[in-house]
Amino acid sequence: MLTVVILFLCFAILLYFLLGGADFGAGIIELFTSDRNKNRTRRTSYQAIGPIWEANHMWLIIAVVILFVGFPNIYTQLSISLHIPILIMLMGIIARGTAFSFRNYDAIKGERTQNLYNHIFVYSSFITPLFLGIVAGSAISGQINVQATTFMDAYVYDWFNLFSIAVGLFTVALCGFLAAIYLIGESIAEKDVKRFILKAKVLNILAFVCGGLVFLAAEIENVHLARWIFGNPISLTAVILASISLVLLWITVNKGKRFIARLFAAFQVSMILLSVGYRHYPNFVLIKGGANLSLLTDHATDKTITTLGTALLLGSLLILPSLFYLYYSFKDRNREED
Amino acid sequence: MNDFIAARSQMALSLGFHIIYSCIGMVMPVFMAVSHYKYLKTKDEVYKNITQAWSKGVAIFFATGAVSGTMLSFELGLLWPGFMKHAGPIFGMPFSLEGVAFFIEAIALGFFLYGWKRFNKWFHWATGVLVGVSGIISGILVVAANAWMNSPSGFDYVNGQYLNVDPIKAMFNDAWFAEALHMTIAAFSATGFAVAGVHALMIYKRQNITFHTKAFKIAIAFAAVAAILQPLSGDISAKDAAKRQPAKLAAMEALFKTQTYTPLVIGGIPDTAAKKVNYGIEVPGLLSFLVHDNFKQEVKGLDVIPKNEQPPVAITHYAFQLMVATGMAMMGIAILYFIALWKKRSWLFKKWFLKLFIIATPFGFIAVEAGWTVTEVGRQPWIMQGIMRTADAVTPMPGIQYSFYLFSFVYFTLSLAVIFLLSRQIKMVPELYDK
Ligand code: HDD
Ligand code: HEM
Ligand code: HEM
Numbered sequence: 001m002l003t004v005v006i007l008f009l010c011f012a013i014l015l016y017f018l019l020g021g022a023d024f025g026a027g028i029i030e031l032f033t034s035d036r037n038k039n040r041t042r043r044t045s046y047q048a049i050g051p052i053w054e055a056n057h058m059w060l061i062i063a064v065v066i067l068f069v070g071f072p073n074i075y076t077q078l079s080i081s082l083h084i085p086i087l088i089m090l091m092g093i094i095a096r097g098t099a100f101s102f103r104n105y106d107a108i109k110g111e112r113t114q115n116l117y118n119h120i121f122v123y124s125s126f127i128t129p130l131f132l133g134i135v136a137g138s139a140i141s142g143q144i145n146v147q148a149t150t151f152m153d154a155y156v157y158d159w160f161n162l163f164s165i166a167v168g169l170f171t172v173a174l175c176g177f178l179a180a181i182y183l184i185g186e187s188i189a190e191k192d193v194k195r196f197i198l199k200a201k202v203l204n205i206l207a208f209v210c211g212g213l214v215f216l217a218a219e220i221e222n223v224h225l226a227r228w229i230f231g232n233p234i235s236l237t238a239v240i241l242a243s244i245s246l247v248l249l250w251i252t253v254n255k256g257k258r259f260i261a262r263l264f265a266a267f268q269v270s271m272i273l274l275s276v277g278y279r280h281y282p283n284f285v286l287i288k289g290g291a292n293l294s295l296l297t298d299h300a301t302d303k304t305i306t307t308l309g310t311a312l313l314l315g316s317l318l319i320l321p322s323l324f325y326l327y328y329s330f331k332d333r334n335r336e337e338d
Numbered sequence: 339m340n341d342f343i344a345a346r347s348q349m350a351l352s353l354g355f356h357i358i359y360s361c362i363g364m365v366m367p368v369f370m371a372v373s374h375y376k377y378l379k380t381k382d383e384v385y386k387n388i389t390q391a392w393s394k395g396v397a398i399f400f401a402t403g404a405v406s407g408t409m410l411s412f413e414l415g416l417l418w419p420g421f422m423k424h425a426g427p428i429f430g431m432p433f434s435l436e437g438v439a440f441f442i443e444a445i446a447l448g449f450f451l452y453g454w455k456r457f458n459k460w461f462h463w464a465t466g467v468l469v470g471v472s473g474i475i476s477g478i479l480v481v482a483a484n485a486w487m488n489s490p491s492g493f494d495y496v497n498g499q500y501l502n503v504d505p506i507k508a509m510f511n512d513a514w515f516a517e518a519l520h521m522t523i524a525a526f527s528a529t530g531f532a533v534a535g536v537h538a539l540m541i542y543k544r545q546n547i548t549f550h551t552k553a554f555k556i557a558i559a560f561a562a563v564a565a566i567l568q569p570l571s572g573d574i575s576a577k578d579a580a581k582r583q584p585a586k587l588a589a590m591e592a593l594f595k596t597q598t599y600t601p602l603v604i605g606g607i608p609d610t611a612a613k614k615v616n617y618g619i620e621v622p623g624l625l626s627f628l629v630h631d632n633f634k635q636e637v638k639g640l641d642v643i644p645k646n647e648q649p650p651v652a653i654t655h656y657a658f659q660l661m662v663a664t665g666m667a668m669m670g671i672a673i674l675y676f677i678a679l680w681k682k683r684s685w686l687f688k689k690w691f692l693k694l695f696i697i698a699t700p701f702g703f704i705a706v707e708a709g710w711t712v713t714e715v716g717r718q719p720w721i722m723q724g725i726m727r728t729a730d731a732v733t734p735m736p737g738i739q740y741s742f743y744l745f746s747f748v749y750f751t752l753s754l755a756v757i758f759l760l761s762r763q764i765k766m767v768p769e770l771y772d773k
Contacts, residue, residue: 020388031479054447055441055444055448056403057408057444058437058440058441058444060408061407061408061411061437061440061441062437062441064411064412065411065430065433065434065436065437066434068411068414068422068426068430068433069426069427069430069431069433069434070427070430072422072423072424072426072427073423074425075349075415075422075426076415076419076420076422076423078415079412079415079416079419079422079733080419080733080734083416086412086416087416087741087744090408090409091744091748093405093408093409094405094408094409094748094752096405097401097404097405097408098401098402098404098405098752098755100401101397101398101400101401101402102398102401102755102759104397105392105394105397105398105763106759106762107381107397107762107763108762108765108766108768133663151736151737154735155418155721155735161439202351263446289617299504301427303354303503303505304427304428304430304503304505307431307434307506308431308434308505310436311431311434311435311438314438315434315435315437315438315441317350318438318442319441319445320441320444321444322442323441323445326445326448326449329449329453329457330448330452330457
């Protein structure tokens with residue numbers, strides 16, 4: 001059962017990254033859209049994410065619940081050491097979720113209020129994945145310090161370091177990229193399609209640059225990222241597959257095969273996560289000095305894991321079919337309505 | 339403000355904020371399903387408008403409920419790591435099932451809010467019902483988790499170790515039934531009275547009378563039944579608390595001395611130092627009767643509880659009185675409503691009658707907040723009754739007061755925003771739905 005629970009955890013994190021990420025990305029793209037086109041972008045992204053954003057964000061809740069029920073040591077260690085970035089991320093989540101629904105459900109669409117919601121929405125769309133990435137980066141950076149004696153060492157330098165921040169920026173770029181690819185498929189007008197393709201290209205380049213930053217920061221901070229990724233066959237294969245799918249992605253985009261392009265984008269990001277994740281599996285949180293927290297040893301008692309696994313399996317029987325139906329039902333919404 | 343107090347205040351604030359949205363999230367889908375059903379059956383456009391107007395309002399509440407709930411699942415760890423480390427695996431069962439229920443709710447909500455005209459009308463209706471059902475189930479599940487804190491079970495506590503963990507047993511702990519019942523009824527009466535009050539105000543102002551009367555009737559039907567059941571279920575809760583948590587019951591009733599023929603004290607100002615209640619009205623023997631079903635039997639007072647295990651008496655007592663007072667008022671109004679319905683139809687449009695409902699708009703939510711204060715403050719100093727102290731569970735991180743200020747600011751702003759948006763929606767009713 002432990003394997004089932006771990007698979008669900010990875011699955012939830014991956015899906016949150018892909019779906020929630022595309023969702024954040026929509027806001028990030030809005031942030032970098034010229035005023036002239038903002039309204040169109042906004043409408044496209046509202047149509048695309050409106051019905052599904054609550055469901056997308058449930059993956060985060062599922063991941064958190066799995067962590068605190070199944071891996072309480074991991075959950076509490078992260079909560080203590082990364083209190084501050086988690087707090088900022090939460091503020092981002094609350095601002096973003098409410099601004100998104102306020103701007104759509106405000107009965108009077110006044111210019112000033114709409115502007116305010118838009119500002120909150122786009123900035124929090126940037127802050128949230130940035131800090132999400134920082135939290136993730138810190139978990140594997142090996143900077144989490146459980147023996148610290150000063151406030152800064154115990155609660156700040158765990159995450160306030162070049163590596164974590166670079167991972168945060170990389171996350172932002174990937175989210176934007178995912179969203180651009182997603183929105184290409186949601187647009188109707190040739191003009192919009194072109195615009196999103198251009199955005200996807202720019203973000204793709206940005207993601208490369210940030211990826212480079214991550215490696216650079218890793219070298220400076222003594223995180224053995226290069227060794228993790230290139231030092232074992234599985235991670236290496238994953239990286240190669242990611243690169244191939246990137247090429248295929250652009251070929252399919254240019255051919256106008258929007259749905260397949262999305263699959264390649266998702267596949268590419270999954271491979272990036274796999275290549276980093278594989279090497280330190282089963283360690284989930286790397287601690288300064290080496291007493292790492294591992295999914296295989298730092299879990300709750302077997303009985304808890306068994307019930308948790310059963311609940312997840314039964315739950316997914318209910319959830320997955322209806323979720324697919326939801327995506328299926330709303331997938332071509334934009335094109336229908338125009 | 340010290341870190342411990344700040345952490346408790348932040349938790350109380352976040353939960354007190356979330357509970358409003360979760361009550362609405364549980365109950366409004368049910369109201370919408372009823373008016374939607376009436377529309378589908380009678381083809382009366384007014385019901386369709388009511389459903390759509392409500393669903394727009396509810397979308398705001400849902401988003402706020404979802405984000406504040408997300409906060410909570412992180413705050414449990416951010417503020418109480420010492421607790422979650424041990425409690426997570428034991429009381430996690432309801433949370434994992436709750437995760438499933440929320441997921442289904444979120445999916446159904448997507449279908450419902452964006453599905454007008456897209457789907458078979460009965461499929462669309464059913465997705466709305468599903469939102470309500472999964473909301474109620476998730477409410478019951480979280481409350482089961484809270485009940486476990488009041489009545490920890492499903493494990494053996496040996497020398498500081500938590501052994502033989504059984505999550506299923508923990509979920510069905512002794513307290514869950516009474517708490518879940520009382521809470522579910524409370525959600526209906528609180529949301530029902532609030533919604534009925536808003537529509538009563540509009541009728542009072544003679545605006546869109548057909549629209550608001552129909553909406554009022556749906557809301558008050560549920561609210562009135564719930565308000566009458568509430569004190570009955572409260573009695574079960576009190577009997578339960580007396581068994582499990584005599585300290586909490588004693589604090590609720592400000593009962594300093596263990597005694598037979600125990601009186602019920604109504605109102606009054608507890609004086610903890612002098613161990614007595616000033617200016618209260620005593621009804622002899624009533625507390626014995628409420629707790630044990632006879633006027634004689636002894637009820638335990640605070641004197642049998644060690645000093646360092648006593649909850650704050652004044653807050654718990656005032657909160658309890660406030661809950662019971664608003665509860666009784668709502669029950670009274672509910673009874674009047676039924677009299678009006680069956681015997682005095684003319685009352686229904688009288689100004690004084692509408693005024694009652696307008697005044698009672700916040701009563702249910704006041705009672706909910708007060709009730710949770712009773713439950714949570716009455717459990718102090720324990721976070722896990724009899725096993726772990728709240729002070730031992732708090733995060734080691736200093737500076738929590740800043741986080742508390744931040745949360746206060748955010749929740750305050752959000753509350754203002756929600757009120758602002760809601761008032762704009764109500765203002766737009768004539769233009770949107772009244773042709
Ligand atoms: C509309 C709301 C409402 C109303 C009218 C009442 N309550 Fe209540 N009460 C709640 C809403 C609530 C609550 C907020 O839902 C609580 C908090 C925890 C819980 O399970 O329910 C609660 C808790 C609660 C508890 C503590 C249970 C525990 O800690 O285990 C007791 C003893 C009562 N109630 C008793 C009553 C009585 C005797 C009432 C008579 C009128 C009453 N309540 C009306
Ligand atoms: C520590 C306590 C709690 C935690 C961790 C918690 C967690 C959550 C989360 C994560 C959500 C968002 C789900 C979504 O995205 O739809 C949520 C919403 C909700 N919660 Fe809570 N919750 C808590 C307390 C409560 C209580 C006490 C109740 C009810 C009695 C409740 C009832 C609900 C309901 C009905 C919703 C869905 C309604 C809505 O989205 O507005 N919760 N909660
Ligand atoms: C939504 C309804 C709820 C409200 C309004 C509420 C209210 C409160 C209040 C007022 C406190 C502070 C008590 C004090 O420090 O004196 C508190 C503490 C706490 N509550 Fe609740 N509560 C609710 C539901 C829950 C649920 C469902 C859970 C968990 C499953 C929970 C877990 C906690 C924890 C962990 C604390 C901090 C520790 C403590 O003070 O004992 N609460 N809550």
